[in-house]
Amino acid sequence: MTALQKYDRIEASGLWRPTSNEQRREVVVSIGDASLTISDMQDRALAHWSLPAVERVNPGKRPAIYSPDGDPEETLELPASESQMIDAIEKLRLAILKRRPRPGRLRLFSLTLSAVSVLALAVFWLPGALLTHTISVVPDVKRQEIGLALMTPMERLTGKPCADVLATPALNRLTQRLGSGELVVVRGGVRDTLSLPGGTILINRSILEDYEEPDVAAGYVIAQQLEATTNDPLRTMLEHLGFLASFRLLTTGHLNDDMLRAYAEDLVVLPHTTLDTNTLLAAFSAREVKTSPYAYALDPSGERTLELIEADPFVTSPKQVLTDGDWVALQGICGN
Incomplete structure (x- = not known):
């Protein structure tokens, strides 16, 4: 030196x-x-x-x-x-x-590459990983709480849930018969049935009022149960609301009112998931419910649902869905 x-x-x-x-x-x-x-x-x-x-x-x-x-x-x-x-x-x-050595172009390139890699992870990997982790740690009680909270903004679209002294016990018996989560009948806003986080299923009153036998309503409920099993309603909700919703739920345990309101408006128009016919047949068979009434309700001509009609596991139901008295009471749950 x-x-x-x-x-x-x-x-x-x-x-x-x-x-x-x-x-x-x-x-x-x-x-x-x-x-x-x-x-x-x-x-x-x-x-x-x-x-x-x-x-x-x-x-x-x-x-x-x-x-x-x-x-x-x-x-x-x-x-x-x-x-x-x-x-x-x-x-x-x-x-x-x-x-002393100073940062050169190679170091600058390395830093830039590292920054791009971190950014790519943040944009492409982190949201999915956060979503998956959030869903895995949310307990059933919290899911039910979210579903209940979602009902409040949905009432603007569906009206208040229907209830009746005679019909409510019949609805409870239908719930027990199908082994489903809570069934809630609404006046409108829902095409047919809809799943909320926590297992609650909304049923449009027309599913009860427009058909002669309870097998149709049972079919819609079974199909909705399968859809909720295939597509977790909470996952669907968080995917729709985006990264911030997952982050907020994970860190605070709650979703704010604006998020719930926005999702309620979109949820009622989301399309149903296409279900595999064999999976449907197996579910109906396990619950001892005919598939033909449900199939004809979907398509009165039977052309689109021919497989469900021809492969119906029961000519007659081995186990009654509801008694005639319960079915008549349930059809009037929303009154006039």
């Missing part, structure tokens, strides 16, 4: 303290091979400081005080009279600083 060769014979006296708990002692300071050597008055080396690691504790002031990098407890004080040594140390520190 050219700068070092210029000062390799300079010596100076100073005060050195190895720790803050010890007394300062007079020492001799000399510049050696890329290091600062501190010796006692008998020329015995007490410490070696690497020049690149020497730090000025009080820049611009005299006496000058230095410390080795990372150890402020150890200090070296050079009086103002040792200006040649002080200037030498300062010039050497400056020369070393200039020689």
